[in-house]
Amino acid sequence: MTYDFFYKLFNSDIIAALIQSLLPLFFFILPYALFAVWWERKVSAHMQDRLGPMRVGWHGALQPIADIFKLFQKEDIIASDTDKSLFNLAPVLVFVGSYAAFAVIPFSSAFIGSNLDLGVFFLVGVSGFAVAGILMAGWASNNKYSLLGAVRSVAQIISYEIPTILIIITIVMITGTLNLNTLTQIQTGYFWNWMIFGGPGTGITKYVLIPFMVLGFGIIYISTLAEVNRTPFDIPEAESELVAGYHTEYSGMKFAMFFLAEYANMLAVSALVAVLFFGGYQSPCGYLGNILGLKWFIPVEQLFWFTAKGLFFVFVQMWLRWTLPRLRVDQLMNTCWKYLIPLAFVNLIIIGLITLM
C-alpha cells in the first residue's frame, strides 16, 4: 500500500522502492535498537534490586544516545597483521544479515517491505550472512582466541538453524504458504485463531494440534535464542576462551554495528516467532477502528499489536539472560543434536500425520 503511495508521489519506481525500504530502518528499527539498549539495562537492574542508568535524561532514557556518541568518537584501531578488507567487511555483513530479515516481515496490513511469496525461505537464507560475517571477523582479527570463538559461534549458529527450519516446515505444512503476509492474514479473528491454539478452523484437528504447537513454539524459541547468541548460549560473547570472542579487536563504530545488529536480530527472531505462532499484527480482541468506524486507524492499531508482541518476546529473552547461567560448548551442542532435533522431527511427523487426516 505504501509502495503505491510513494509511486504516485514520485512517479518513479526506483525512488518509491528506495523510500519504502528505508522507512522501517530509520523509523522503526534504529529507534527500537536504541530503546532496547536502555530497556535491557533497566530490566536487568530492576531484576537485581538496583536502579540502572539514572543520570542521563529522565531515568537514563538518553543513555544509549550518550553511548552512541561515545562509540562514534572512538579511535578505529586496526591491528597491523590483519586482513584489512575482511576486517572492514565483517561488521557490514553481520549488520546486513540482521536488517535484511526485516524486508519480509509484515509490520501491519498496510506495510510490508517486500511481499515475497518465498518470505520464510528468504528469511532463513539471509540470516546465513551473519555466519559468514562472524567467521570473517574471527579470522581477520589475527588473534588465536578470536578465531576459536568465531569457529564455535559458527558451529552453534548452523547447528541451531536445523530445529528452526524443522518447526518452520511444520507451520508451512499446516498453512500451505511460505508468504509471511498470507500467514498473518490466515490467523485473523480473535486470539483462538492463532497458530499456537491450533490455527483457524473448527473441528477436532484444531484441538489435537495444540500440544504439538506448544512444543514447536518452545523448540523454536530456544533455537532462535541460540541463533542470536543470547544467554544461556552466549559462549561467543562473554568470556569465550577467556577473552571477548569474535569482536575483541573491534572498536568504535564497527563495534557499535555489532552491538546494534545483535538487538535488531533479537527483534527479528521475536517477530518471526510472533508471526508464525501468535498472529503477527492481528489483534487478539477485535479492532478499535472497527468499533469507532475509522477505517484508516486499523493499520496503526496493527502496528501497535505487532510491536507489543515483538517487544514481549524480546523481554522474555532478556529475562532469560539475567536468570540462567551459561552452557558450556559441548553441552550446547548436546542440547541441539540430542534433544531439540529429535523432538523437532517427532513433532514434524506427528503434525504431518494429523494434517493428512
Added chain:
Amino acid sequence: MIQYFKNIYSAIATIFIGMKITFKHLFVPAVTIQYPSVKPKLPDRERNRLYVNFDDCIGCDQCSRACPVECISIETVKALPTEDLGKTSQGKKKALWVTDFKIDFAKCCYCQLCVFPCPTECIYMTDVYEFSEYERSNLIYNFSVLTPVEIEEKKANWARYEAEKAAEKAAKAAAPNPVNTPKEK
C-alpha cells in the same frame, strides 16, 4: 530412556523456578541510593579522616609511636620555665611547644590505633570521607598552629637557655667549693 525425559523435565522445571524468582524481583524496590545527591547516614563510631584538637595536644608523642605505618610525625621544643603555654581543657599544664605535627593521609590506614593512647583525647576520627586532592602533597595535613617565625624563635630561646645553663654549670665546677670553709674563731 527414562533418564532422557527426566533431564528434559528437570531442565524446564528449574528454569521456570528461576524465572519466577527474577520476575518477582522486578517489583521489589531498589536498594540503591543515588550517591552524590543522597548521602548515607554514617554510624557514630565511624572511622574516617583524623582530626587533632591542637589546643589539647601536650606533645607526648604516644600517637606517633602507636601508628603502624608511621604517618604521624611530631617535633617538639621544650618551653622555658618562665613561659606559660596555657592549660588543656582538662586542666593539665602544657610544657612543650609542638612545632611540627604532620599527618600524611596518603599513608594513614584508618586503623584507629592512635586514638586510644592519647592522654587528653585530642586526636579522634571524624566521619569525613570526601577529601580527595589533585596533588599528593596536599594530603599531608599540618595541625601545628605556630608560624615558622615563631618556631625559630622558640628553638632559639631554648638553645639560649641550654647554653646559659651549661655556662652556669661550667662556672660552678671551676669555682672553689664554698661548702666546707672552716668557721672563723
Added chain:
Amino acid sequence: MALKTEHMTLNMGPQHPSTHGVLRLEVELEGEIIRSVKPHIGYLHRCFEKHAEAMTYPQIIPYTDRMDYLASMYNEFGYAIAVEKLLGIQVPERVEYIRVIMGEFQRIASHLVAIGTYGLDIGAFTPFLFCFRDREMILNLFEMTCGARLLYNYIWVGGLSHDLHPDFVRNAKEFVTYFRPKVKELNDLLTYNRIFIDRTTNIGILPLETAINFGISGPNLRGSGLKWDIRKNDPYSVYNKFDFDIPVGTGLIGTVGDCWSRYFIRVREIEESLKIIEQALEQIPEGDVTSAIPKRIKPPVGHVYSRVENPKGELGYFIISNGTPNPFRVKVKGPSFVHLGVMNELCKGHMIADVIAILGSIDIVLGEVDR
C-alpha cells in the same frame, strides 16, 4: 610413524575477570584437553611477615586484616589467640562470645562473596547481586560496632577495641530472621538450577587421599567426604558450648569431591553459622571487654602455633618471640596458598571452560596466597 605435536601454552594472565585477584595461570593444552596448569603467584606480595618483625604486637593487627581481606575478623581472631597463648592470659567470657559472633558473621559474608562470584564465573549474573545486597547488611552491623566495613582492627590481643553497640543484638537478630528465606531463594535460583548442575558436577573431583596428602582443609576437604572441622576437632574459644553440625559432601548430586559438593557445603555452612549466631546472641554474658588488654605486650621467650577455622580453611599462626616487644618471626599458614597447589591435579583432563569453574570452587583469595 607418529606425528610430532606440540602442546599449546595458553596464558590466563594476571588481569582477568575470573581469577579472584592477580593470579597468572599457565595452561598447557593438547587441543581442548588440559595437560598441566602452573599457577604463578606473587603479584600481591606485600611482605607481611617481614613487616611483622619490625612492629610491636598490637601494631601487627591492622596488617593481619589485610591478608584475607574478605574475612578480616578471622585473621585477627587467629592472631589474637596465638599471642594470648604465648602470654598465657585468659580473656573474659563476654569477649569470647563476641569474638565468636563476629567470626561467624564474617564467615557468612565471606561465603556470600564466594557463592556470588562463583555464579558470576559460571555466567549467572543475578545471584551475585543478591549475595552482595545481603552482605551489605552484615557490613553495616560491623560498621556499627567498630566503624569500619572491611578491615576492622577490632579483635585485639586480650580483648576487643570497643564493646558492642547497644543496638547490635536487636539488629543482629533482625538480620538472622531476614536472611533465612534468602538462602532458600538462592538455592532455587542457583544451586539446583539444571544448567548450573551440568556445569559443575563431575568436574574437578578431589579424591580424599589426594586432599589429605596436599594438606587441604576447610570446605574443600569436607567436600571430599571427611568430617574435619577445627571448631569441633580442636576447639578454641567457646565453640564447644554451641550445638551445630558440620556439613560434609555426600554425593547428593554428582560425585563426592566435585565442584558442586564444595559449593554446596559453603551454602550449608551459612545456615549452620546462623544457628551459632542465634545461640550466642541468647547466651552473651555481661562483662568488660577491655579489662584484660595488657598495657605493654612483652611475651616471654618461646614459640607458639595456633590454628583457627578460616572460612577458607585452616589458618595457622606460628609466632617466635625473643622477649622483646617486637616478635622475632610471625609465620602464617594461609589456606588459600595450600589450596592453589592442588589446581594442577584437579584440572588434568578437563577442558578450558572448566578451569574457571574449578578455580572458583576452590575459593582462593590472593591476599592470603601472597601475603
